[in-house]
Amino acid sequence: MSIAIHATCTAQAFRPNLTKSIVTLGSRLGLDLSVPKTQTCCGLTAWDAGQIEAARDAACQIIKVFADYEMVVTASPACLHMFHEHIPSILSDHPQADMARSLAGRTKTWETYLADTGYLVELNLQFEGRIAYFRPCREEDNHAVRQILASIKGASLLADATTQCCGWGSNMIWRHPELSRAMATPVATALRSSQPDLVLTSDVGCLLQLAPILKKAGGIPMRHIAEFMAQPEL
């Protein structure tokens, strides 16, 4: 099966290691993965800014890029939401509305793909220590991540310390940086309170928002779950 990786533009700019992790793990599992070079952005930034024409441009571009792949995987539930909900709605009156709907049906998070296709056993994940998971607001379906976390041998999984938003999303980080920071601080404090050895999350935005605070405050490492799966030990 031909699988395309949607390399979230936030990750391209601020965490290129994330896409590399997916590629590394995919090739270890023998998957036919590729990162189409013609991809740009899913349009979420424009959608959140209210720039509907710009979001439409992005949507038109991205449905063409992924048209020939049987499956598309992404490392961001926020982008996935864009693929599932907003791209089909933006293009509902467009000649390529069918393509948008078809793409929505073929797109999953990388974690969901691995869990649903039974690859978790092969991964044989191990980690000695306490793991806290921070659930991104836009992660609607949590079953895959829960399965992955439960499959980590040797780890003790901590209960969710907080369900609050980290303050990154919907362009808050650049539109109101002071508000965004004020939202992140109590989330990081709550995560630290359970004294984890490692914090995992599944969205690159949450990661970029919280990892520096956690590192500065107590040296607690925070990683994307896709990075962890590719290389459990730092």
Place this chain on the structure above:
Amino acid sequence: MLVDDSTRHALQRLSRLAADASIQAWAEEENSVALRQAAARARQVALENLPLYLEQLERSASGNGVQVHWADGAQEANRLIIEIQQASAAPEAVRNHSQLLEEISLDRATIANNIRLIRLHPGDQILELAGSRSSHPIWPTAHLRIDEISTATQRRWRVPITYDPDILASTIRMPLRRSLLRSYTAIIGLHFAVADTGDLVCLDNDGHNASLVSFSRHLICLLSLEQVVATSSDLHHLVRAYAHSAWGRPLPAYVTQVRQPTPPGIDGPRDIHLIIMDNKRSHMFAEGYGEILRCIGCGACLNVCPIYPLIGGEGYGESPYSGPRGAALNPLLLRPGLANQQPYLSTACSACKPVCPVEIDLPRLLHEQRHRLAPSHASWQERTLFWMWRRLLKRPTLFRLGMRVVNRLNRITHRGQGTNSD
């Protein structure tokens, strides 16, 4: 934009308490799903047939002996209230705790016309003493600390400073009771009005609406047109849903229901005026943005919003409506340009969506407002940025290069700060 630490702590604490109480009340409700659906349907039915129910309400209320008036905007509503008050020849009037009365700035209008307007709700009274204003529909003093309340009370009534809530409450309530006994006119912002019976309805947790109605001789009720409900059965569902979400209780402590003027010899108003106000609502419907008017004002969305406690009421400008509901409504309600940035006061975390008792999709409405406003109101910097971004989208090689440049710059500026940008 951020409020000071003590305000933030006060709002966060209250929000959490109110949200937890509401979660528990809904969890204890046997038919919670059915109740939510019935409440949502009741709002939907009313809004879909608004002209019909408003006409029916006018007929029922008039039949009950209530004098019905129509007001286009806030100014006209104020003019009607003041004319009715002046005809009664009383120098003062008492009002209830109502965001609708805040919306029309009734206090300002009465001062300009030399009418003394007394706020009967103790919370509103504290706000007046402290020179502050409410930002929460249910808990008007949510943002104040007890020492601020105590100082304000001491300054006004020359009583010793105390942090005992009971002593503070009785100091504040005593003069209000006296005002209640001598005032003949009561002004009430309603919660609902029932089309088929003409019942005018107010909910509260301390009984101040019931007192207002019983003690008044002239009763002036203000209703915004979307607050009409079709039947008493619909009202029943909405009152229960409201109580669960607003107070964390299966029912409100008080449901004040007024139908007709009372004859001499019985406590109650001799004449009742109902002012049905539009204030841009019909325009919202006509433009296709009427969904926000399903709101019943329970405050549930404020209680779970991570942003509201950080910016308080001030963050929502001159509107009394705060939180996600305010951010979605204010750009349509306030003068153009005053609230254009408010729909951006959201991280799309969607915490407000599941708690709404009438199933309003607030995250979608906030985005709808962004899409409406951005083409004409985005800053030139933002427009330029997206103009460039759209061009970049069609040039993937350049786009990738751009991302790499951003990455390189970020690594240089954040070296050693744990962003792991490699």
